[in-house]
Amino acid sequence: MSSLRIARAALQVRPAAIARPLQRRGYADVASDKIKLSLALPHQAIYKSQDVVQVNMPAETGEMGVLANHVPSIEQLKPGLVEVIEESGGSKQFFLSGGFAVVQPGSQLSINAVEGFPLEDFSAEAVRNQIAEAQKIAGGSGSEQDIAEAKIELEVLESLQAALK
Amino acid sequence: MAFAWKAAGLTYNRYVSVASRVVRRSLKEDKRIAAERRGESDLRFAKWENGKQGENKSLNTANEAAVADAAGHQSS
Numbered sequence: 432m433s434s435l436r437i438a439r440a441a442l443q444v445r446p447a448a449i450a451r452p453l454q455r456r457g458y459a460d461v462a463s464d465k466i467k468l469s470l471a472l473p474h475q476a477i478y479k480s481q482d483v484v485q486v487n488m489p490a491e492t493g494e495m496g497v498l499a500n501h502v503p504s505i506e507q508l509k510p511g512l513v514e515v516i517e518e519s520g521g522s523k524q525f526f527l528s529g530g531f532a533v534v535q536p537g538s539q540l541s542i543n544a545v546e547g548f549p550l551e552d553f554s555a556e557a558v559r560n561q562i563a564e565a566q567k568i569a570g571g572s573g574s575e576q577d578i579a580e581a582k583i584e585l586e587v588l589e590s591l592q593a594a595l596k
Numbered sequence: 597m598a599f600a601w602k603a604a605g606l607t608y609n610r611y612v613s614v615a616s617r618v619v620r621r622s623l624k625e626d627k628r629i630a631a632e633r634r635g636e637s638d639l640r641f642a643k644w645e646n647g648k649q650g651e652n653k654s655l656n657t658a659n660e661a662a663v664a665d666a667a668g669h670q671s672s
Contacts, residue, residue, distance in 0.1 A: 474634060510615045528616040545616040546631070554624045561621060576664055579604030583611055584618045591622055 466499045466538045468515065470525070472547050477525065478515070486540055487514040488532055489590075499538040506532045510587040512550070512594045513542065524550050526594055528587065555595050562588045605666045 465482040487496045489511035510529040516522045530544030565588060568581035601611045613635075620631040639655040 510619070526619065528619040529612050545612055546619045546634075548619070548623060548627070548631075552624055552627050553622050557624075557628075558622045561618065565618075574664065575604045576606065576660075579601045579606055580610075580614050583601055583606075583614045587615045587618045588622070591619070 464499050465518065466497060466501070466540050469539075469541045470513070470515070470547065471541070471543055473545065477547060480539075483515050483517050484520075485516040486542075487516075488542070489513070490532065497532075497534060497540055501534045501538070501540075503536050504534045506534075508532055508542070508544065509590070511590045513547070524594075526550060526553065526591060550594060553591060553595060555592070558588055558592050558595065562592065605663055607663070610663065 465484060466486065467480045468478045468483045468486055469476065469480050470478040485496055485498050487494065488506075489509045490506035491509055492506065495506065508527060508530050510527065513525050513527050514522055515525070525547045526549075527542070527544040528546040530542065533541045533543075535541065562585065565581045565584040569578055569585055571578070573581075599611075606614075617635050620628060620635055622628075623631055637656065640652050641655055641658075642652050643650040
């Protein structure tokens with residue numbers, strides 16, 4: 432009689448043990464369609480490993496959009512507009528002064544830049560004034576470095592002006 | 597990739613600091629004042645020779661001189 436009870440107890444234990452592996456989530460369940468974005472400046476982290484849907488950015492090799500499960504790569508960014516499409520469906524736009532984007536395995540994206548601000552923080556008038564100034568220097572008879580720096584400024588300002596329109 | 601600034605003897609560091617400076621200057625007044633403080637740096641150094649301190653120099657001007665010098669060697 433007692434041996435029968437032990438046998439029945441063993442029978443009752445087993446179904447629970449079998450059920451557990453069935454509840455375990457596989458890779459297919461875990462893989463999400465979101466990408467973890469970290470957008471960091473030396474003085475501030477705008478995004479800290481936050482789930483977003485898509486990030487569009489101006490790489491030196493051309494405009495690129497990054498979704499989840501993107502191939503790992505390192506891209507130098509041009510000074511320009513980075514668009515972040517968030518989980519809620521809304522999108523945010525930041526103008527970055529140039530930096531690097533690193534797409535890491537496991538749907539992680541790290542963007543590093545020196546300066547980055549939302550578009551509404553810029554003044555169209557300041558941009559226009561600076562373009563005039565930089566054009567004067569770029570076309571002037573300064574040193575090779577001064578002209579090169581003015582051309583960098585022009586590149587940034589023209590990108591900024593196009594983004595502000 | 598051939599960048600125009602690289603041909604002029606500028607480093608990537610210099611390129612990105614020029615780009616950032618111009619981004620800061622393009623901000624609206626209130627944000628600009630707070631941001632422009634980040635672009636400032638002032639460091640002085642002196643070379644010690646035979647136990648004597650040499651001339652005090654600003655790192656920023658020394659860097660600019662070095663860039664101009666490097667560009668001169670490159671083009672010639």
